[in-house]
Amino acid sequence: MSSVIDVRDLRTHIVTRWGTIKAVDGVSFALGEAETLGLVGESGSGKSMTCLSLVRLVPRPAARIVGGEVRLDGEDLLAKSDAEMQQIRGRKVAMILQDPMSSLNPVFSIGMQMREPLAMYHRLRGAAVTARAAELLAAVRIPSPETRLRAFPHQLSGGMRQRVVGAMAIAGPPRLLIADEPTTSLDLTIQAQYLGLLKELQQRHRFAMIFVTHNLGIVARTCDRVAVMYAGRIVEIGPVRRIFTEPAHPYTRALLESIPRFGARRERLTAIAGQPPDLASLGAGCAFAPRCPAAFERCATAPSETAIAPGHATRCWLHARA
Amino acid sequence: MLGRESNGALLAVENLTKHFVVRRGALGWSTGVVRAVDAVSFDIPAGSTLGLVGESGCGKTTTSKLILALETPTAGSIRFEGREVSALDREGRRAYRRAVQAVFQDPYASLDPRMRVGAVIAEPLVINADLDAAGRRRRVAELLDVVGLPERAATLYPHEFSGGQRQRIAIARALALSPKLVVLDEPVSALDVSIRAQILNLLVELQQRLGVSYLFIAHDLAAVAHMSRTIAVMYLGKIVEIGDADAIALEPKHPYTKALFAAALPIDLDRPREEITLSGEVPSPLAPPSGCRFHPRCPFAMPHCATEEPALRPESGRLVACHLY
Numbered sequence: 348m349s350s351v352i353d354v355r356d357l358r359t360h361i362v363t364r365w366g367t368i369k370a371v372d373g374v375s376f377a378l379g380e381a382e383t384l385g386l387v388g389e390s391g392s393g394k395s396m397t398c399l400s401l402v403r404l405v406p407r408p409a410a411r412i413v414g415g416e417v418r419l420d421g422e423d424l425l426a427k428s429d430a431e432m433q434q435i436r437g438r439k440v441a442m443i444l445q446d447p448m449s450s451l452n453p454v455f456s457i458g459m460q461m462r463e464p465l466a467m468y469h470r471l472r473g474a475a476v477t478a479r480a481a482e483l484l485a486a487v488r489i490p491s492p493e494t495r496l497r498a499f500p501h502q503l504s505g506g507m508r509q510r511v512v513g514a515m516a517i518a519g520p521p522r523l524l525i526a527d528e529p530t531t532s533l534d535l536t537i538q539a540q541y542l543g544l545l546k547e548l549q550q551r552h553r554f555a556m557i558f559v560t561h562n563l564g565i566v567a568r569t570c571d572r573v574a575v576m577y578a579g580r581i582v583e584i585g586p587v588r589r590i591f592t593e594p595a596h597p598y599t600r601a602l603l604e605s606i607p608r609f610g611a612r613r614e615r616l617t618a619i620a621g622q623p624p625d626l627a628s629l630g631a632g633c634a635f636a637p638r639c640p641a642a643f644e645r646c647a648t649a650p651s652e653t654a655i656a657p658g659h660a661t662r663c664w665l666h667a668r669a
Numbered sequence: 670m671l672g673r674e675s676n677g678a679l680l681a682v683e684n685l686t687k688h689f690v691v692r693r694g695a696l697g698w699s700t701g702v703v704r705a706v707d708a709v710s711f712d713i714p715a716g717s718t719l720g721l722v723g724e725s726g727c728g729k730t731t732t733s734k735l736i737l738a739l740e741t742p743t744a745g746s747i748r749f750e751g752r753e754v755s756a757l758d759r760e761g762r763r764a765y766r767r768a769v770q771a772v773f774q775d776p777y778a779s780l781d782p783r784m785r786v787g788a789v790i791a792e793p794l795v796i797n798a799d800l801d802a803a804g805r806r807r808r809v810a811e812l813l814d815v816v817g818l819p820e821r822a823a824t825l826y827p828h829e830f831s832g833g834q835r836q837r838i839a840i841a842r843a844l845a846l847s848p849k850l851v852v853l854d855e856p857v858s859a860l861d862v863s864i865r866a867q868i869l870n871l872l873v874e875l876q877q878r879l880g881v882s883y884l885f886i887a888h889d890l891a892a893v894a895h896m897s898r899t900i901a902v903m904y905l906g907k908i909v910e911i912g913d914a915d916a917i918a919l920e921p922k923h924p925y926t927k928a929l930f931a932a933a934l935p936i937d938l939d940r941p942r943e944e945i946t947l948s949g950e951v952p953s954p955l956a957p958p959s960g961c962r963f964h965p966r967c968p969f970a971m972p973h974c975a976t977e978e979p980a981l982r983p984e985s986g987r988l989v990a991c992h993l994y
Contacts, residue, residue: 389861504950534724535888536947539932543946561862564933605866607895609918609930614873616866616895622831623861638863 349421350377351555352401352523357415359393359400365627370396370410372579375652378523378555378572385566385587386559387602388576389623394559397576398525401557402440403432420522437468441516441554445528447508450515451500457484457511458496465518483514487544506537513544520552527559542569563606567591572658575599578624578634581652585659595661598635633664641665678712678748679882680736680850685709685745687731691955701955705731707906708745711899713850716876718883720897720914722890722929724951727903729886733852736884737771738762750849767797770848774855776835780827786813786838787823793845812841815878816871833864837871844875850882858888869896890933894918902926905954905962912987922989924967961992969993 359371371393378384386394399405400412417424419439444450452460461480465471471479484492487510500508509529516524530538546569549556558570566573566587574584583596594600604617621638636646645664653667654660687706690699706728713719721729734740736747747754754765773779780789790812791805810820816837827835843851857865869892887893893900894914901911910923921927928945947966952958958965964974974992981988
């Protein structure tokens with residue numbers, strides 16, 4: 348099966364006063380139709396910067412994509428002109444961000460904001476635009492969509508706003524949907540509704556989905572595969588079930604063990620020692636080594652990716668072939 | 670311990686109620702009443718943890734503010750070590766405020782960026798404790814040690830610390846006056862996943878060592894279940910279920926608790942789970958539904974749920990407010 352999105356050795360650097368930060372440092376993965384990849388990691392691990400690099404929205408001029416390939420249905424996005432990229436962002440790749448208010452303009456009605464991209468990318472005019480906007484709102488199960496088109500963002504609840512953002516995202520319909528912590532600002536029961544809605548939309552439109560989150564529970568429920576990021580690199584990638592039952596990288600294992608579980612009452616949680624790494628002062632070796640209980644001499648040089656099972660790979664000397 | 674009641678309840682809350690009057694327009698006429706907390710009762714025994722869960726707007730934070738004496742209750746009573754808090758004299762209220770401390774969600778907002786960490790932790794001591802400068806320095810060093818930070822930290826500023834370390838500083842400040850109860854309002858949700866376990870472990874360890882009680886408020890249900898002996902679930906200002914933490918986490922009874930725990934997404938792939946996804950959103954607390962406040966969203970609602978408000982009744986070792994039982 349050919350992949351919808353194929354990322355190879357993507358590198359994004361940020362130039363700061365303290366030196367160059369390798370925010371994305373050789374990230375590779377591929378995703379097929381209707382497949383979901385969970386991208387997990389702590390703040391600063393490069394999850395969001397990876398997503399922004401895919402759509403070439405890294406904050407310039409400080410951040411620059413310095414290498415790699417991003418192929419969407421075979422076409423290299425890094426070779427496109429800015430105008431072509433804008434068309435692609437409008438139709439083929441959609442994003443849902445954590446805070447719906449950062450995607451919605453508070454001074455325009457929902458209808459105004461939904462009509463603009465529909466007119467621009469789909470060349471719809473007049474009543475057809477409004478009809479299509481209402482149809483999209485109905486698709487994300489917003490009750491009485493025609494009335495809602497006249498509402499302003501502040502008149503809607505957080506869950507409703509995020510549904511509006513979802514409606515705009517599926518207008519394409521997209522080939523790839525990037526959801527960056529889409530439910531973090533929502534209440535638990537609303538979060539469950541929204542995750543269900545995203546899966547349903549994915550079934551209907553068959554888009555590939557990248558789901559950025561630090562919540563492993565969401566990964567367990569919604570993703571097919573998971574990539575664990577640490578200090579700009581994917582340290583482990585594989586099918587969800589493999590990663591949850593047989594994690595290979597010590598960081599993945601530690602993350603899974605540090606989370607409280609229902610019914611497994613223990614006095615102490617297994618904590619990960621130390622602090623998240625400072626990207627500006629990373630050494631040459633494995634970035635996790637200073638916090639790793641299994642670190643040994645070889646960790647002073649960076650491990651490359653090793654496949655340990657079909658679709659399951661890790662960057663760790665413990666699994667490297669001699 | 671000295672001065673504690675023999676029945677063990679350090680804090681006893683009974684029928685605690687807080688109404689906010691909503692005023693609109695130039696004349697400030699009252700246009701409605703929000704029953705933010707409505708006849709809530711619970712106990713926190715000495716050295717124990719009560720977990721308070723529920724979605725935004727359910728009254729968790731108002732409850733914690735009432736306990737911290739930052740808000741005055743409309744009705745009901747808060748008894749601390751057997752004494753009614755609202756009846757305390759000036760000196761008694763000061764003592765109460767010393768004995769009840771708080772740690773908030775965001776350690777980036779709760780620490781003054783222009784104060785050195787030593788001064789941050791010493792501030793409550795300056796106001797409330799009879800210590801000279803040298804005595805305060807000793808106490809600060811002791812507190813830093815208790816929360817696992819080096820003594821040197823006292824001379825640095827908050828921005829020189831990571832999120833997890835800042836939360837340790839906030840915990841040290843809360844412990845400065847040897848409180849008996851600490852309100853933990855989302856103490857780990859602003860922290861990185863790999864750091865949360867460190868802070869939760871620290872809190873458990875401090876409780877065992879100092880015998881302090883916690884009121885633990887959080888969205889992360891697995892963390893609440895891990896930390897608490899008792900869990901209280903709130904919905905629109907009411908407690909709908911309260912009881913033993915393990916019993917509620919593993920076998921929730923109230924349909925809302927069931928939905929909440931079903932939505933909590935545990936990471937165990939094979940754990941059998943009841944799939945309940947609620948439709949709709951939390952109604953406005955300005956106009957809560959009649960009868961059982963949960964009935965418009967409840968998958969098991971019966972006709973009389975809309976008219977009769979269920980009381981908390983014992984069911985399988987906990988209290989549940991639902992007509993199903």
